Amino acid sequence: MITANAAAAAEALTRALITAASRGLRPHCRELGGEYWVSDQEGERRMAVVLCRGCAVVVKCREAADARDEQWHVWGGKDYTHDQDHNEQHDLGARAGLGVNS
Numbered sequence: 001m002i003t004a005n006a007a008a009a010a011e012a013l014t015r016a017l018i019t020a021a022s023r024g025l026r027p028h029c030r031e032l033g034g035e036y037w038v039s040d041q042e043g044e045r046r047m048a049v050v051l052c053r054g055c056a057v058v059v060k061c062r063e064a065a066d067a068r069d070e071q072w073h074v075w076g077g078k079d080y081t082h083d084q085d086h087n088e089q090h091d092l093g094a095r096a097g098l099g100v101n102s
Helices: 004-022 042-051 058-067
Strands: none
Touching: 004 058
């Protein structure tokens, strides 16, 4: 079930994507193919986190992922994939110096 908060965050992300597109900008995950963002390999997801830097929609992307309680992949500079050994989420964005709060 989609919560009102998740729906609002998704709408905000959609608006941010439209605004970016109107300025000739594409999110980095679309420009670069997207395979790192959904990879099963942690190292590739780390690369995606770094590649999120400077993306026009990084903040709205992360807010939307947080609002829908994302469990997998990289969204807005954060790797949401569960660590099987520690059963926690990694915030590689903070370690990569993205300046995006958890």
